[in-house]
Each structure stands twice: as C-alpha cells, then as structure tokens.
Amino acid sequence: MSKHDAKSHARRIHREAILIDGHNDHIMLKCEQGKPIDLMKVNRKYHSDAPRLLKGGMTASLFMVDGHDLARSMMIVERALREIARHPKHLMQVTRTADIRRAKRTGRLGIMLTWESGMALCNNIDILRLAYRLGIRSITLTHFEGGCQFALQGTPSYFGYCTPEDRASFRRTMKGLTSFGRQVVKEMNRLGMLVDLAHINDAAFYDVIEITEKPAVSTHGGVFACAPHARCLTDDQIRAIARTDGLLGIAFYHKFISRKRATVDKIVDQMAYVADLVGIKHVGIGSDFDGLGEGVWPVIRTADRLPTLTEAMVRRGFSDAEIKKVLGGNFLRVLKATIG
Numbered sequence: 001m002s003k004h005d006a007k008s009h010a011r012r013i014h015r016e017a018i019l020i021d022g023h024n025d026h027i028m029l030k031c032e033q034g035k036p037i038d039l040m041k042v043n044r045k046y047h048s049d050a051p052r053l054l055k056g057g058m059t060a061s062l063f064m065v066d067g068h069d070l071a072r073s074m075m076i077v078e079r080a081l082r083e084i085a086r087h088p089k090h091l092m093q094v095t096r097t098a099d100i101r102r103a104k105r106t107g108r109l110g111i112m113l114t115w116e117s118g119m120a121l122c123n124n125i126d127i128l129r130l131a132y133r134l135g136i137r138s139i140t141l142t143h144f145e146g147g148c149q150f151a152l153q154g155t156p157s158y159f160g161y162c163t164p165e166d167r168a169s170f171r172r173t174m175k176g177l178t179s180f181g182r183q184v185v186k187e188m189n190r191l192g193m194l195v196d197l198a199h200i201n202d203a204a205f206y207d208v209i210e211i212t213e214k215p216a217v218s219t220h221g222g223v224f225a226c227a228p229h230a231r232c233l234t235d236d237q238i239r240a241i242a243r244t245d246g247l248l249g250i251a252f253y254h255k256f257i258s259r260k261r262a263t264v265d266k267i268v269d270q271m272a273y274v275a276d277l278v279g280i281k282h283v284g285i286g287s288d289f290d291g292l293g294e295g296v297w298p299v300i301r302t303a304d305r306l307p308t309l310t311e312a313m314v315r316r317g318f319s320d321a322e323i324k325k326v327l328g329g330n331f332l333r334v335l336k337a338t339i340g
C-alpha cells in the first residue's frame with residue numbers, strides 16, 4: 001500500500017469507527033482556572049474542545065468532573081450538565097452505550113461524566129448512589145491519595161519512574177482498599193458504574209481485581225515494560241485486567257509512552273505489546289487531554305490530530321477490525337458490560 005493509499009484507507013476506518021476516549025480533563029481544567037466551560041469554543045491553548053474533538057472523529061469522551069471534594073464536585077457536575085444542555089445540537093450526555101451509538105448517528109459529542117478520586121463520597125455509600133443518579137458513570141477510585149480521611153486506599157500511590165524491583169515491592173508494602181473502598185467497588189458493580197484503576201496503588205489494584213464482578217479498566221495509563229513509570233501497568237496487571245475482560249486505555253502523556261522520545265509510533269508499540277500479551281480486545285485509548293499540567297503537550301498534541309493514530313496503526317499492519325476495536329469498540333464492549 002502506497003503512503004497515499006494508507007492515508008485514505010486510514011481516513012475511511014477513522015470515519016466509520018466509534019471513538020471512545022477514556023479520559024479528558026478539559027471541563028475540570030476550565031473550572032479550576034475559574035473560566036466558563038465553553039466547550040464549543042476553540043481555544044488553541046488547550047489540547048481539546050468539542051469542535052476539535054468532533055473534527056478528530058471522537059464519538060464520546062469520559063470527562064472528569066472532580067471527585068475530590070463533595071461541594072466542588074456538585075458544582076462542577078451542575079456546570080457540566082448546564083453546558084451540555086446549552087448545546088443540544090453538538091453535545092449530549094452519555095449514561096448508557098445506546099447513547100454513544102446515538103451520538104455517532106447524530107454527529108454529536110457524547111459526554112460521559114466521571115470522577116477522579118472517591119474522596120467526594122465522604123465514606124457514605126448514599127453519595128455514590130446520588131452520583132449515579134446525576135449521571136456519573138465511572139470513578140477512578142483514587143487520584144493518588146491514600147491513608148487520609150475519605151481516601152479509598154490505605155497508602156498514597158507512587159508517581160514517577162521506578163525499577164522493576166521497586167515495583168514488585170509496592171504490592172507488598174502498600175496498603176490496599178479500605179473497607180469502604182471495597183464497599184464502593186461492590187456498589188459500583190451493582191449500580192452499573194465503570195471501576196477505573198488508573199492512579200491506584202498496586203496493592204489496591206489487586207484488591208479490586210479480586211472483588212469486582214465486572215470488567216475493570218485503567219482508563220489512562222501505559223505499559224510498564226515500555227516505560228517504567230509507576231502509572232503504567234506491569235505485564236501481570238495487564239493480564240489481571242484482561243481476566244476481568246477489561247482494558248487498558250493508552251494515554252498520550254510522553255512519560256507513560258517512552259523514557260526517551262515519545263512518538264505516535266511508540267503509542268502503537270504499546271498497543272501492539274498489550275495485543276501480543278493478552279489480545280487486541282484489551283486495548284483502548286485514554287488521551288488525558290488537558291490533564292497534563294501547564295505547558296505539557298500530549299504526544300498527539302490536539303484532539304483534531306487523532307486520525308494520525310489511525311494512520312500509524314494502518315502502517316503497523318493492524319487490520320480494520322483491530323483498529324476499530326482499539327479506537328472505541330473495546331470500550332463499547334466494556335461499557336456495555338458495566339454501565340449497560
């Protein structure tokens with residue numbers, strides 16, 4: 001296939017596919033900056049906004065709307081819902097997979113609200129049930145915190161590069177889920193919420209794997225064998241997630257992709273690595289757009305450049321069906337099994 005043919009082939013697959021992104025921080029970032037959410041406004045200082053996500057082929061993104069502090073979370077959920085209601089032609093809230101299919105059919109951006117941290121639950125299972133009623137469909141059980149009031153794990157998560165030996169010790173030395181954390185996982189299973197293992201410490205990771213009766217995911221992370229960062233999953237963790245029929249969303253953050261020069265091809269390397277280890281059905285994407293901190297740009301710099309990922313997968317020799325699975329088909333399967 002010539003370079004030009006590969007490009008037009010990729011464009012067709014990309015257009016047909018349902019794209020689901022496991023993690024986007026845009027709404028949270030704007031709220032933290034004290035700015036209106038203004039999702040429809042293109043602003044090139046950010047990695048994403050609704051017009052560029054739609055241009056990049058995105059069907060639905062999991063948008064983080066806090067989860068650390070209850071009052072602030074309520075405020076941001078309200079603002080996000082109001083913003084969605086303001087643009088019914090371009091945006092829609094997603095609470096079930098049927099909504100994602102509808103977003104695809106109608107050319108709108110699906111917005112699934114998520115919390116990143118369970119601190120806002122304040123050790124009260126009824127708050128979780130209320131969050132579900134508000135449309136929160138996934139919770140990343142911790143952002144990093146542990147051992148403090150309302151944290152769902154007993155020890156904070158380590159963030160940074162580490163040796164395989166350090167990594168092996170984490171599981172033994174760290175404290176896993178609190179008893180409330182265990183209750184949260186069970187209730188999320190029952191309610192129909194996606195349990196997200198991104199950021200969790202290694203002891204709590206395996207606690208969740210043991211407890212959950214539904215697929216577990218790490219929405220935005222990487223492969224430890226490719227980039228030895230504590231936020232990336234070891235082979236054993238990837239196998240554990242696969243056993244739940246879950247997936248790993250590969251993030252576009254350079255530190256999770258490679259210790260040297262991170263490129264789009266190296267993102268595809270990680271996808272191929274997971275596919276070889278446990279099968280292509282356990283790979284997804286989790287961009288972390290607008291969640292990398294001031295002045296840090298993702299490997300795929302902006303949401304409108306998402307087709308370059310599909311081109312790279314075509315060049316690598318992934319089949320059309322495999323590419324569609326990675327872009328969103330796998331997430332759709334996992335969401336069907338969790339949120340319905």
Ligand SMILES: [Zn+2]
Pocket residue numbers: 116198199220291
């Ligand atoms: Zn995160």
